[in-house]
Amino acid sequence: MIRYIGTKLWQSALTLVLASLVVFIGVRQLPGDPALAMAGEDASPEVLAAVRTQLGLDQPLVNQYLTFVGNILRGDFGNSTRTGTPVVDLIGTTLPVTMWLSVYAIVVAIVVGVAFGVIAERFRGRWPEWITNGFALVGLSVPNFWLGILAILYLAVTLGWFPASGYVDVLTDPVRGIYYLTLPAMILGTALAAVIMRQTRASMIETMNTDYVRTARAKGLGRGRVLVKYGLRNSLIVVITIVGLQLGGLISGAVVTERIFALPGFGKLTLDAVFTRDYPVIQAVVLVITVSYILINLAVDVLYSVANPRIRVGGSN
Amino acid sequence: MQHPPHLLPHAGGRRRGLGRLASLAAVVLVALGTSACQPIQPLQEAPDRADITSVPLEGRTIIEGGDLVMALSAEPDRLDPTTSSSLYTRYVMQTMCQKLYDIDADGAIVPQLATALPEVSADGLTVVIPVRTDATFADGTPFNAEAVRTTLDRALTMKGSVRKGELGPISAVETVDGSHVKITYKTPFAPLTAALADRAGMMLSPTALADTSKAFGDHPVCVGPFKFVNRVPQTSIKVERDPLYYDAGNVHLDTITYRIMTDSNIRAANLRSGDVDVADSISPQDVDPLMQEKGVGVLQVGSLGYQGLTVNVGNVNGTGKPVGTIDTPLAQQAAVRKALSMAVDRKALVNTVFNNWYQPACSPIPPSSHFASELSNACPEYDPAAAKKLLADAGVPVPYPIQMKVSNSPDALRYAQALQAAIADGGFALTVNPVEYATLLDVQTRGDFEMIQLGWSGRIDPDGNLTRFLSTGAGNNDSGYSTPAMDKLLKSAAQTIDPAERAALYGQVVEQVQADNPVIYLYRVRSLTAYSTAVAGIQTFADGVVHLSNAAFVEAGK
């Protein structure tokens, strides 16, 4: 176990260093100048030079990288070149928004996906299955920006059920906070729900066909109880796997969802930073995503062993 | 640790897909069922669009207080008038930071923190500005001539100031007494008043400037109806009523929240759903349906700027650097560029692409300007046959290929695609290369383009639309255009104080531009601002900025 943790630690560290190098060098290869993107239409050569000095962009690359790493180790991610705000503050305000949104979306996706998966299995060949399958089709085949705009158009504007935009901090006002996040979370969770539904249903069918379930059924255990006792437990593993796998997709999805619903989230921060060549923000964003990726995968590993004791942590295929 | 999706336990059932097929078929049937065979509905002629610049408060029952939410189409940069360069910063700053002069609904310059227009000496070298004595900054610091001097000094000397150039060749700023400031020039500089009606004229609290513990842009303190509360980056900026404001009786709202929403149809949707009260830069695609909506009104005003094609005629070393030679007929021969200008059916393009909402433009000076003249309003005739003939006479291959770079924003791309189709008749084969925003700024200043589609937000004074683009080595002369005649014309126009004389000179400038065509002007946008009819007292001026200082919630009626 200790060896396993040790291996994980150095692997994670290596991944982090690699990611920081890739983003640091990569972002500086992009055409486009943060000084120029910042100064916009009023830019003059003197202003640009002043801004570059201010941002340390006139230093050699190696110095810039060492400064960057040194500052990070001291907890300083620098200031946004665009608004002058400390990057730490930017991440501190935007990350919780995206975390709430993602958690909410994952919960929606799991509840809807598993429920629909069970329904589809339970009513094979009848109309409930058709409806749930139709849902899966939409979820997998429709880009979520389009779905989001339709949702705003019909659920927010025409029906007025949900606000079309805005964010209320979930901790200060949980009820309104959750209400404001409902529509975005539903849109973000749709694709995930569709994947979960398909896989849940598949795993259900597989479980129901195994020998031990046949035996259980033969012993007179009701179909419903078997479904819950064996089917759901197996589908849990499937769900964990998918959530772990789809997290990257969820972040890309969050970029779009946040933009459409004007949410002050991490995805929006990322996109704006890349478009305006805000180097310090891009670098910090990539590091944060890498760290979360590492942590989430650790969590998925642990969850596996909890959900299915037969899987030994650290075991690798 | 990871599992590719396809390796998950899986079971393919026949029914699964049948259901999906059925639902798909249903959608198709519904879609087709709603459409019978119908005749073509041609586009309507463009109606006359009159500017509607305000929703008056007069005669409405005001409900005091409340939080007005405005959807902003782009995020402001630093909230510091000395270093800010984003247009959208003005939207927010104008409720917090009053200027020495302001622009009224007719585009005329009127005093704001100044008490009268500047007194200019006969030689044009000394300018005296009388200023208010009854105003107080939001932090309690009194406003006076000394504060004006501090602010202007900062603009002239601060590292990173982008206002320096706007103020011209100033040699000294002094206070005459508590209510008069004297500015001394090396050479006469007519555009000063207009500059002081923009960000250079925003007065900053000397106390706040002296506080070095915080950047001024993080807590701007000015004279204004509202004062800064907080800013959530990428998201919102909030201001509240300032009780110390000299005209506080005419301020009705408690707070204003600016929320940043970059997509036009999202702003429109939020206005419809009532989540925001005012939204700027409504797209011509959304405005017609929006105007039919109950409880929504639209303000509109023609822009001071322009949109056009900048042809690279000599920018080989970068903008502002010495020009070089580009060996293509487009860069070398004015006739080819003239043909291009003649090949564009400006009117048909704006009508289709912008649904009759924008106006064709042929010059950098808008017809609404006080300096517009018959010459500056002249337009090259749309004549594809003549354009083709010009090309043939110039001895270039027809169709003549042009590579055009364009921003990847939806409106720019739409226009570019329409342009591409439209100028084919005139003998041009246009290739559209969309470029992402930051890259566009980069290629533009490096001169890495044959032709580029660019716009300018516009300035009240024509000099702000001309000198920086057309004079040799100027900061925005991306075209690399350099002719002694134009330099001379622009210089004398900027130094001429008499308006009629200036107008005549600008007429000549336009004539020269239309002969050389380093920039081919295409259209002028209209600033479209939508508002909920539950609010009134909103104004939008020729610079497109939405003014909310006197806005209020009102009872329904009228």
Next chain:
Amino acid sequence: MSVITAQRTRKSDAEGLGSGRGRVWQLLRRNPLGMAGAVMLALVVLVAVFAPLIAPYGPAEVHFSTPYQKPGTVGFLLGTDDLGRDIFSRMVYGIQASLKVGALCVAVSVLVGTPLGLLAGYWKWLDAIISRLTDVTLAFPFLIIAVGLAAISGPSLTNAAIALGIAHIPTMIRVVRGETLRLKESDFVLAAKTMDASGLRIIFSHVLPNAASAIIVQATVIMPVAVIGEALLSFLGLGIQPPTPSLGIMLSDAQQYIFRSPTAAIFPGLGIAVICLGFNLFGDALRDALDPTSSSRK
């Protein structure tokens, strides 16, 4: 791992897919949904190939005086868009472009992912390095890659496809690596090893042919995701160079005037749905056919 249950019983290696082909076809033929998917795909591909013959207008042909025509208008079967372009014609060419993006994306992920997966699965020491690279790619937000490519050489079909392809490389590596690990322990590879065959030779003549089916199935998974991914990039302005239409560009254009002409957004959306559905159905059937033990039809 427990969830990876696929175990093929076939032992002959040299035949590879060869003898399987007939069997795959037979199984596919017995699966009506798979057939439906295959027919849909065949139709879509035919439309794409014969686009110039099918479309009544050019994809960029602008009719300035007749924008926003409704579906069913005389001369414009599905109506026109905001610049008066025929939506039907643009759909036809759009399908072509979307398939190109999908195919290119698959090509990138297969060409890069397969060799890396084979190496990682076969040699343990390489596995450590390749796994770190995979981790970095997975953790790296793919939108940053997409913007980066667009910034360097402008938004284009190729760049969109490459960015999407890069995003799919890690999954491809994992699939191939998993297959390699499994095949490495199979009798025929062990047999080849005893005959002193070199590692590379074993990889290419024994492992790769047997991993092919997994790669093909993964490709059918990637295709529809790439088609949707292209729509997403178009929405962010990083998609295909105009005036070439893709279904994604049409969809993101149409959502800008959805208040004015809601129907214009429906058809490209349907086009994407059909392509995705076709690949999903076909992919499912193919998987069942190639991988009998994971099939539910037993």
